[in-house]
Amino acid sequence: MPEKNADHEAAETPEPKVRTLDSRSLRGLAHPLRIQLLRALRMSGPATASQLAERLGESSGATSYHLRQLAAHGFIEEAPERGKGRERWWKAAHDGTRLDDSLTLDDNPETRGAAEVFLAEIMKIHAQELTSWLGESVDWSPAWRRSSDLSDFSLRLTAEQTHELVHRLHELINSYRDLPPAENPDDVETVRIHTHAFPRRSEA
Template identity: 35%
Template sequence: MKDDEPLVLNDPDRLKALAHPMRRRMLTHLNIHGPATSTTLGELLGAKTGTTSYHLRQLEKYGFIEEIPERSSGRERWWRRAQLPRDIRFPSPGELSPEDQAVLTEFHRIGLEEDRALLERVPAAYRSDPDWVKGSRGLARMTKEELNEFHDAYVALLLKYSHPADEAPSGARPLYVRMYTLPADED
């Protein structure tokens, strides 16, 4: 897979690895704050080390994280996010078998819970530092083809202005960025 090709999570087992709230929180922490140990993650997430170790092994098994051998010693293992394409997409329901579509539904449900929690933080974050909180709401009319072009252009723009942690310029901060489209005439 080329670096600029999107990674489509159409492997049900791989998707299932991400359809767990603790694993998603671990990945978010590693992505924002950098490498950590199972013990550190357990303390931050209020979980036992055995629990975090199990979830870390699942994330490693499916290629989402990797051990940092040069930092690990004895029983202390350090973990970081694996180098994956920055454009990660989920499959359409038709790409999965009927029994695996439940995994995609759970993946979406957990993501929606995360997004609701983020939206609840917007007013306080805006009061605290409005220069770092941006938003846009709108109604657009597009064909499916135009929507696909719009989405690809959005992802390209996001990738153009975002930096991997190790390449971020001084003053760059990790930001949550979300974009949704859904039909407005199905209310």
């Protein structure tokens, strides 16, 4: 890892701005197109409804409506610095979203249903991204192919140990947000990292 100066060394790695969902905001987000729109704004930066419609294969009317709903629930906000015409530019208000596990067991069936929609869409996105990478990996350099990873592990852990492991993985990943600029910016790409951790009963 490149050397950092003393002042940089002492500074803590900035945490990403994450929105923790409550029952109301979850119900406002739990629509496949809204999740896709929010993801697009987080991944690619500010955009208009027309640009997002073209990118996602939707009508601009549909994207406009769902963008307004996302804004009403505080997930996105206008980007006036980008707006030079009549059409609004939108940007994500947070870097990520966190789902509290209690919402999957909420007394309100609408909230439980929204949690199921949200989680199903996230799983779908992960599967799509992996499928796209496998199909496109031949077009990437040997260095990038060597640097990619598709692994799974089975460990014997308690719930507390698993929680600790997930927390430490997140800390390690977030520490890479604070790296000094690369010597050659052309070598830098957006890297997607998925983590999944869940218990599985032993087969008889």
